[in-house]
Amino acid sequence: MLKVVAKNFADKSKIEEILKLYKELVELTRKEEGCIKYELFQDEKDSSILCMIEEWESRDALDKHLKSEHFSRIVPKIKKFMIKETELNVYNKLM
Amino acid sequence: MLKVVAKNFADKSKIEEILKLYKELVELTRKEEGCIKYELFQDEKDSSILCMIEEWESRDALDKHLKSEHFSRIVPKIKKFMIKETELNVYNKLM
Numbered sequence: 001m002l003k004v005v006a007k008n009f010a011d012k013s014k015i016e017e018i019l020k021l022y023k024e025l026v027e028l029t030r031k032e033e034g035c036i037k038y039e040l041f042q043d044e045k046d047s048s049i050l051c052m053i054e055e056w057e058s059r060d061a062l063d064k065h066l067k068s069e070h071f072s073r074i075v076p077k078i079k080k081f082m083i084k085e086t087e088l089n090v091y092n093k094l095m
Numbered sequence: 096m097l098k099v100v101a102k103n104f105a106d107k108s109k110i111e112e113i114l115k116l117y118k119e120l121v122e123l124t125r126k127e128e129g130c131i132k133y134e135l136f137q138d139e140k141d142s143s144i145l146c147m148i149e150e151w152e153s154r155d156a157l158d159k160h161l162k163s164e165h166f167s168r169i170v171p172k173i174k175k176f177m178i179k180e181t182e183l184n185v186y187n188k189l190m
Binding site: 002022041050051090093094 | 117118
């Protein structure tokens with residue numbers, strides 16, 4: 001199992017548009033083979049921090065996701081509303 | 096449900112000692128009331144990044160955890176082996 005934490009920094013004035021895009025991305029991604037979890041969170045103190053926390057059965061499943069039609073179409077649109085680069089970590093579970 | 100992501104930056108030469116301390120912290124924390132998940136992950140590219148990803152039933156449960164005997168005893172010991180401040184985010188789930 002791979003765990004992915006993708007911490008994004010949104011333009012606060014665009015949160016509504018961003019969430020619409022994320023909604024579609026989440027719905028389509030959860031249907032993908034090997035997608036265990038794909039959940040969006042918002043920081044309780046700073047509403048501009050939107051974090052996707054994901055679980056994938058394998059590296060192969062994650063790589064397919066990153067090349068999927070919906071990822072390629074939607075993520076660039078989301079990125080336009082971001083104020084700085086995504087902090088992305090891919091983790092293995094230790095305990 | 097509250098989601099906590101605590102991203103830590105370890106001294107690579109001390110990883111063994113750190114993991115021993117985390118093992119005890121994880122075992123005791125998982126017994127706490129309101130603790131849904133308390134899992135330690137390691138970045139697949141940078142082994143110095145150790146991330147605790149947690150789920151708590153309520154803010155009250157999380158606050159009790161932060162004041163618990165084991166947290167107060169073990170976390171300062173772990174911090175001595177870290178090379179910079181923990182990046183801590185507390186999240187609410189959006190979707």
